[in-house]
Amino acid sequence: EAQVTQNPRYLITVTGKKLTVTCSQNMNHEYMSWYRQDPGLGLRQIYYSMNVEVTDKGDVPEGYKVSRKEKRNFPLILESPSPNQTSLYFCASRGPNQPQHFGDGTRLSIL
Amino acid sequence: QKEVEQNSGPLSVPEGAIASLNCTYSDRGSQSFFWYRQYSGKSPELIMSIYSNGDQEDGRFTAQLNKASQYVSLLIRDSQPSDSATYLCAVLSGGSYIPTFGRGTSLIVHP
Numbered sequence: 001e002a003q004v005t006q007n008p009r010y011l012i013t014v015t016g017k018k019l020t021v022t023c024s025q026n027m028n029h030e031y032m033s034w035y036r037q038d039p040g041l042g043l044r045q046i047y048y049s050m051n052v053e054v055t056d057k058g059d060v061p062e063g064y065k066v067s068r069k070e071k072r073n074f075p076l077i078l079e080s081p082s083p084n085q086t087s088l089y090f091c092a093s094r095g096p097n098q099p100q101h102f103g104d105g106t107r108l109s110i111l
Numbered sequence: 112q113k114e115v116e117q118n119s120g121p122l123s124v125p126e127g128a129i130a131s132l133n134c135t136y137s138d139r140g141s142q143s144f145f146w147y148r149q150y151s152g153k154s155p156e157l158i159m160s161i162y163s164n165g166d167q168e169d170g171r172f173t174a175q176l177n178k179a180s181q182y183v184s185l186l187i188r189d190s191q192p193s194d195s196a197t198y199l200c201a202v203l204s205g206g207s208y209i210p211t212f213g214r215g216t217s218l219i220v221h222p
Contacts, residue, residue: 031208031209033208040214042199042212042214042215043199045209048208050208058209062169088152097126097143099157099160099201099210100145100209100210102155104153105153105154107150107152
């Protein structure tokens with residue numbers, strides 16, 4: 001089954017404690033991306049990747065890092081999380097001329 | 112900056128009516144257009160894609176694109192309470208790797 005898998009689905013943590021949200025896709029897609037979704041603000045791009053070892057900033061990259069060492073994986077890293085990063089996060093992937101496929105989301109709470 | 116605008120709603124329609132959702136975009140170079148449905152707390156689900164001017168129909172859904180007016184719409188015929196959700200418009204510009212999303216329109220279908 002074609003899918004984008006995110007882990008964890010839910011996480012409550014504390015300010016400053018480094019965390020990683022993993023994302024994996026099994027469709028051999030070149031393009032992968034991370035969004036955050038907050039009430040009233042819609043889906044906002046954090047980072048995206050065009051292929052292995054090629055990444056670029058989206059609209060709200062501050063406080064986040066990503067890496068793309070393998071085509072299927074695109075982890076999101078919060079080196080020093082802060083409460084304003086409490087949000088619902090989505091990973092997505094797509095191939096050329098295709099729409100986005102989304103993961104199920106990660107609800108992150110930072111106290 | 113590329114912008115995608117949607118009325119946040121809520122748009123309230125009676126069961127069985129036609130729901131009309133609208134989206135405008137700023138980048139004239141946009142080439143691909145998508146409508147996603149998102150239930151509260153869930154990931155966006157693709158319902159329609161459209162790439163050329165005119166209408167694209169799939170069951171009860173019709174997407175309409177007018178590139179001259181930079182306008183894309185979604186019609187839902189015979190609306191059902193299960194159609195109650197937020198509808199996201201996404202636009203992919205030529206040369207871009209990931210689409211830009213509007214903030215979404217909340218649709219409520221009441222019995």
